[in-house]
Amino acid sequence: MNAELFTIGRLSREAACNVQTIRYYEQIGLLPAPLRSSGNQRLYDESWTRRLRFIRHARDLGFELDNVRVLLDLADDPSKSCEAVDEVAGGQLAQVEQRIRDLQALKRELRRMLKLCQGGTVADCRIIETLGNHDLCIADTHARVDASARR
Amino acid sequence: MNAELFTIGRLSREAACNVQTIRYYEQIGLLPAPLRSSGNQRLYDESWTRRLRFIRHARDLGFELDNVRVLLDLADDPSKSCEAVDEVAGGQLAQVEQRIRDLQALKRELRRMLKLCQGGTVADCRIIETLGNHDLCIADTHARVDASARR
DNA sequence: CCTAATATCTACAGTAACTGTAGGTTCAAG
């Protein structure tokens, strides 16, 4: 087995993940601690690149780190049933769909507010007025947006 | 002027904002420091309720605290032009729309991944495979989701 | 061999917008 070793900078480029994030993942146990050189620098091989790409890709798809952890555990045991993977991914999809719904409600309300604005001064601004009085909103159109969708 | 005073619990109920959040808003200067009772408890009147409701409503619409601050400043000066309000709200709308687009790309990709899964073991799981290899994704369908949309 | 630039190391602080906790007052009711 030809195990070429490289330092963190190259791993960073190859997995498109910045250096401190790699160290952070190691710290929280998402990446195992790698070998160290005589000068104490981390030494990685191909297998780290693969694992880190997996993590980044999952993150890009919106999976939380806890779910990434679950997915990694599953990926590490190929004999396991695929069902659990399906469940995590399905849950993620459901969350994404919910966030989209929430944001669409916000969009509608913001659009409506903006349309009401006729220029002039703040005194007659319907946007400010609407913000000050939720009753002026389309009923319950954005009653409860969960915090994670808000940002 | 009949200024009825009440403590933080009632303000909390009337503006649907929890108590520590109120104290937090005061700390960061979003709410002015109110009167105190002889026993050092915060005393509010109607005007605080209105201001806090305004804040909560804006937050519910996805405005960041910094933008809420801007909106509050504008609301406090009714003689100002409405344009600035429009701009903040318009920016917010644009952000929401971008987030929706990002999330829809994620949704498509997650759906596709889930459809590929045929059951069986992790060894042949296409979800795990796809996560491990971004090239298996629809090209650039979710290349760069900005961090704030990710969660 | 020496030096300068670049890369890496650890440890810790900061981000957004809160939420939770500990340990101590104050207040209203019975």
Added chain:
DNA sequence: CTTGAACCTACAGTTACTGTAGATATTAGG
């Protein structure tokens, strides 16, 4: 006068990183 709810301050914790400071390692050029 006691009990329990509401309130007080101060600080730690949340998520997933990013940024900083100050020290050490490595590499390229002269």
